[in-house]
Amino acid sequence: MDFSYNVLTEEMQDTNSGHSGTDSFEKITDEEIKEIQSALEDGDLCRATERLIKSLEEIENALLNIAITGESGTGKSTFVNAIRGMGDEEEGSAPTDVVETTKEPTPYTHPKYPNVTFWDLPGIGTPNFAAAHYLQSVQFSQYDFFIIISSERFKQCDIDLAKAIKAMDKKFYFVRSKVDNDLDASQKRRKKTYNEEKILKVIRDNCIENLHDGGITEPQVFLLSCLDLDKYDFHKMEDTLEKELPSHKRHIFLISLPNISLPVLEKKRKALRKNIWKWSTLSCAVAAVPIPGLSVACDVLILIKTMRNYRSAFGLDEQSLKKLADKSGKDVSELKSVLKSPLDIKEINKELVIKLLTKGAGGALMVIEYAFSNIPIVGSMAAGAISFGTTYWMLHGFLNETAEDAARVLKKALETPV
Structure with a gap:
């Protein structure tokens, strides 16, 4: 050596x-x-x-509990699987479907690090949805932070939930999922003028503006594809979480990341060193x-x-x-x-x-x-x-x-x- x-x-x-x-x-x-x-x-x-x-x-042995929430059909369960380095058909994966499959908070532990748990929460946005009641029902106090996922524009239910989370002094982050679908559709419609970087900027700016209009002053929005996690804003999100997590939980977060890119491998090396x-x-x-x-x-x-x-x-x-x-x-x-x-x-x-x-x-x-x-x-x-x-x-x-x-x-x- x-x-x-x-x-x-x-x-x-x-x-x-x-x-x-x-x-x-x-x-x-x-x-x-x-x-x-x-x-x-x-x-x-x-x-x-x-x-x-x-x-x-x-x-x-630091415990890390991450809550994944948002409207049904936005890709919450797929995200839970992807962030654990698992496919949708593997044993122990979160069930995914075109309809809402999560009826109550469901824990999914990391396959290698059982002290890291991702909680797939029930979908929001139903007619009877109330943010404060929702957080109480899913026992909000046990989570280190929340990730609110939307596959389109963020709606009032997402904004209300974020405000309620903030009022309870918890961290939250917005994930705009299924970005690859938007890019594929745009490329088919505009073959000559297609520009990925510009389209991503439009999507991001639209999300931030929408959240601003709803009263979220400094929203942190990350564009992701759960089917190809390494693309778009994954590393930006990873850097943000690393900086904002308490020091004793930062290590286990970094070590538990899926080995999907060279930057992830380098972060792990530094954390272990x-x-x-x-x-x-x-x-x-x-x-x-x-x-x-x-x-x-x-x-x-x-x-x-x-x-x-x-x-x-x-x-x-x-x-x-x-x-x-x-x-x-x-x-x-x-x-x-x-x-x-x-x-x-x-x-x-x-x-x-x-x-x-x-x-x-x-x-x-x-x-x-x-x-x-x-x-x-x-x-x-x-x-x-x-x-x-x-x-x-x-x-x-x-x-x-x-x-x-x-x-x-x-x-x-x-x-x-x-």
Whole structure:
């Protein structure tokens, strides 16, 4: 695995200058630093280790509940399936039909991250619809934010619902779905003058003007096609949600995104990279405990768990590759042929990790100098410096190789047969 001195230098500079989003060593909060340093000064390694574990668990186990609502027939269920990386006919997918199929709030958990749930809410816009009553009936307080979907112009019921959501101090976003249908129809009618960019602008401006007229002062509107999620405003919506979500929920949101584009893969790489220092510091803390064999056992468990998570997040596990092969009309062996890292085609088990650990100490040495001078916790644990450096070096290298392989696999899947 490649890990250059220059890369580490740049990442540490990013951290020290406070460039969030690109730094590898996610800055520790002042509260965390004081608590962990206090434990170390008291010689209480158990308390310091517990704080690190708690911090990691808070990130990995954060609950995210997203409500999908709008009039019936606007594509709510299709959106729920697409955002989870699923097709409409897969087991566990939300049922879709030309008529309203959702009669009560229905939870659909992410196939890989069960703490992420998309709620398909009943359609609005019936003659008896009342926004406040609707929100009470669907238990609005349990959702982190609402996505209001319309396949045409946003109507009064959408506007009333948005106002009621705002009054209850919740976030909401508008999605104009089925944009591909509008573009196809326009292209058929105006073959000579067809201009996709201009048509999208007209649709967006019309939506915003309509919402303005209804009293929504700063509507956030995203144009999407649930059948081709990567097009139009998906990345704009993704960026907006990333910025506006609380920090402890931002990570799981990014990791749960479907691997549909290179920008998504890069966001995942950066999100996962931010936690490497915590896993490495946990390794360091355990290494300082004078129990023979404990450090190696901990390192093996950390590396197995984290490396498997990386592979799954980037869709390089066997099930995800088969699913992508079916969707792209290619053979699994064809997708695997572009994998360059030998670790992405091997079983990640105890034997493999122990073998890697024996090779990792050399690469770890270049990490240690920076760890002592820039990360307070490691500087207090000289006995664990090698464990920190080895774990950091191995996870950083594996993450980069896995992300690069995922990009190669996606490009191969999107290739059009000659």
